[in-house]
Amino acid sequence: MENKNISQAVIRRLPRYYRYLGELLENNVERISSSELSRKMNITASQIRQDLNHFGGFGQQGYGYNVKYLHTEIGNILGLNVDQHFIIIGAGHLGQALANYPSFKKRGFVLEGLFDISPELIGKSIGSAKVHHIRELPTFISAHHVEIAVLTIPKTVAADIAKTLTDSGIKAIWNFAHTDLGVPDDIIVENVHLSESLMRLSYRINSRRE
Amino acid sequence: MENKNISQAVIRRLPRYYRYLGELLENNVERISSSELSRKMNITASQIRQDLNHFGGFGQQGYGYNVKYLHTEIGNILGLNVDQHFIIIGAGHLGQALANYPSFKKRGFVLEGLFDISPELIGKSIGSAKVHHIRELPTFISAHHVEIAVLTIPKTVAADIAKTLTDSGIKAIWNFAHTDLGVPDDIIVENVHLSESLMRLSYRINSRRE
Numbered sequence: 307m308e309n310k311n312i313s314q315a316v317i318r319r320l321p322r323y324y325r326y327l328g329e330l331l332e333n334n335v336e337r338i339s340s341s342e343l344s345r346k347m348n349i350t351a352s353q354i355r356q357d358l359n360h361f362g363g364f365g366q367q368g369y370g371y372n373v374k375y376l377h378t379e380i381g382n383i384l385g386l387n388v389d390q391h392f393i394i395i396g397a398g399h400l401g402q403a404l405a406n407y408p409s410f411k412k413r414g415f416v417l418e419g420l421f422d423i424s425p426e427l428i429g430k431s432i433g434s435a436k437v438h439h440i441r442e443l444p445t446f447i448s449a450h451h452v453e454i455a456v457l458t459i460p461k462t463v464a465a466d467i468a469k470t471l472t473d474s475g476i477k478a479i480w481n482f483a484h485t486d487l488g489v490p491d492d493i494i495v496e497n498v499h500l501s502e503s504l505m506r507l508s509y510r511i512n513s514r515r516e
Numbered sequence: 517m518e519n520k521n522i523s524q525a526v527i528r529r530l531p532r533y534y535r536y537l538g539e540l541l542e543n544n545v546e547r548i549s550s551s552e553l554s555r556k557m558n559i560t561a562s563q564i565r566q567d568l569n570h571f572g573g574f575g576q577q578g579y580g581y582n583v584k585y586l587h588t589e590i591g592n593i594l595g596l597n598v599d600q601h602f603i604i605i606g607a608g609h610l611g612q613a614l615a616n617y618p619s620f621k622k623r624g625f626v627l628e629g630l631f632d633i634s635p636e637l638i639g640k641s642i643g644s645a646k647v648h649h650i651r652e653l654p655t656f657i658s659a660h661h662v663e664i665a666v667l668t669i670p671k672t673v674a675a676d677i678a679k680t681l682t683d684s685g686i687k688a689i690w691n692f693a694h695t696d697l698g699v700p701d702d703i704i705v706e707n708v709h710l711s712e713s714l715m716r717l718s719y720r721i722n723s724r725r726e
Contacts, residue, residue, distance in 0.1 A: 317719060321712035325694065384715045385722025399616045403609035409694075409711040413718065454721070478721050480714065484535065484619075494724070496717040500708065501619040502531035504690065505594045507706040508623065509527060511664070511688050512595025514704070 316357050320380055322347065323357070327377040339370035386413045392454035392480075393446070395467055397422040397430070397437045400482060401458040405433035418450045440467070447474040454478045461485035526567050530590055532557065533567070537587040549580035596623045601661060602690075605677055606668035607632040607640070607647045610692060614666055615643035628660045650677070657684040664688045671695035 326347055330338060340358075344351040358376070381387055392410075394401045397420040404410075405417055420437045422428060427437045438446060446452070455476045457464055464483035471479065478494035481487060484501050536557055540548060550568075554561040568586070591597055602620075604611045607630040614620075615627060630647045632638060637647045648656060656662070665686045667674055674693035681689065688704035691697060694711050 317716065320719065321709070321715035324715065325712070329695075383719065383722075385718040385725075386715065388722070390718065390721065399609070399613035403613040406609045407710070409714060413711070413714060415714070415718075454717070477724075478717055480717050485539075494717065494720045496713055496720070498708075498710065498713050499531070499535075500617070501623075502535070503706055503708050504619060504623060504625070505531035505534065505596070506527065507664070507688055507690050507704065508595040508600065508625075509530065509593065510704045510706070511600065512593075512598070514687075515595075 312360050316360055319349070319357060320384060324377065324380045324384060324386075327373055327380065330373045331377055335373055337370045338373055343371070389414050389416050390454055391416050391418050391450060391452050392456060393418050393450075393452050394420045394435075394456045394458060395422075395440070395443075395471070396420075396458035397424070397427045397432060398458065401456075402432050404456055404458065405435060415454070418452055419446060421446075443470055444474040447471070447476060452476065454480065456480045456482070457487075458482045522570050526570055529559070529567060530594060534587065534590045534594060534596075537583055537590065540583045541587055545583055547580045548583055553581070599624050599626050600664055601626050601628050602664035602666060603628050603653075603656070603660075603662050604630045604645075604666045604668060605632075605650070605653075605681070606630075607634070607637045607642060608668060611666075611668040612642050614668065615645060625664070628662055629656060631656075653677075653680055654684040657681070657686060662686065664690065666690045666692070667697075668692045 326343065340351040340354045343349075343354055347354070349357075358371070378387075392415055394405055394417065397405075401420055401422070405420060410417060417433060417435045419435045420427075420432055421440045421443055422437055423440050428439050430437045453476060455471050455478075457467065457479055459467060461483045464481070464485050465488050468479060468481075468487040468489050472489050472493050476493070479487065479489065479496070481495055481497045482500065484499055487495060489495060536553065550561040550564045553559075553564055557564070559567075568581070588597075602625055604615055604627065607615075611630055611632070615630060620627060627643055627645045629645045630637075630642055631650045631653055632647050633650050638649050640647045663686060665681050665688075667677065667689055669677060671693045674691070674695050675698050678689060678691075678697040678699050682699050682703050686703070689697065689699065689706070691705055691707045692710065694709055697705060699705060
């Protein structure tokens with residue numbers, strides 16, 4: 307498969323392509339040239355052609371790209387065409403927000419359950435799933451063939467829970483806990499450091515002031 | 517001021533330095549050498565020395581860095597030493613999660629209010645603030661000298677609301693809406709594209725499968 311050697315930079319742009327093409331689709335645009343896409347996305351047209359060539363080059367000379375086809379193909383490359391089963395660890399405000407996050411369903415992510423230690427939360431239904439006690443994690447993960455966990459727990463317990471998860475067979479973690487998890491190298495970790503994004507915002511405001 | 521010409525890469529690392537130094541502080545570590553910091557952060561020691569030199573080089577030869585001093589100085593550079601007043605637009609799950617986000621208070625961000633259009637939410641207290649109707653935005657922003665807005669509203673209305681915000685004097689937007697806001701260039705926008713992060717995770721899982 308040709309996408310084995312794709313640079314990180316290209317991969318980082320794929321979700322952006324997917325988003326823009328999705329917006330075009332919603333507006334019933336059927337075809338787009340690399341130069342139009344370039345204006346919309348603030349990427350040079352030649353960069354766009356190069357990027358999309360990695361995936362077999364879906365454009366037709368003189369006709370531009372078929373929006374729907376390209377959207378579907380990039381979706382397939384991103385793995386959005388297969389159902390992926392996941393759980394959320396931490397059923398606090400952020401965990402609940404994510405349980406109700408419409409993008410999950412649209413992208414093929416199926417929420418199997420939430421986990422917490424708070425007695426008021428356990429047994430509650432949030433979004434389409436139920437909150438379980440965190441001690442049920444190992445049996446739940448193997449019974450439901452869950453491969454992905456979303457971590458929205460305090461950073462003090464994040465590394466311990468991450469160990470339980472990976473010992474139980476979790477293959478990928480979407481990590482909102484603001485710390486390094488120290489999991490084995492073959493576990494996929496995608497970090498969302500909200501706090502760092504907030505500090506970058508603060509830096510930019512502050513440097514404007516001076 | 518010397519941090520005018522600092523590269524984006526250095527700025528991107530500052531919040532990470534701040535986080536690691538904060539963890540060292542919590543563990544009562546008083547001094548650290550660039551080589552120890554290097555092992556912890558996975559950045560070369562010479563890169564660390566270079567980065568920190570941008571800010572006047574707080575290290576003392578042979579003694580390493582004073583953790584507390586460096587943490588405070590980087591905090592000042594990031595603007596975390598001044599109170600910044602902000603509002604949240606969209607009091608849904610994500611808005612409520614952010615209203616209760618402990619990092620805000622710790623970083624000097626003061627929540628003045630939330631805004632929504634839903635009658636069930638208006639008047640409610642969330643975190644330390646109240647939910648107001650979105651039509652009150654212009655008067656509220658000028659009355660409370662608010663400069664920062666957090667956007668957690670659907671992408672279909674995000675650009676319109678962003679215009680109202682900037683027309684009313686908002687200087688910076690922390691944008692969780694998955695779209696481009698099209699605000700004037702002098703408005704600071706920091707995007708959090710959760711959906712793109714999720715797709716990167718999906719891509720990595722999918723390319724592992726093949």
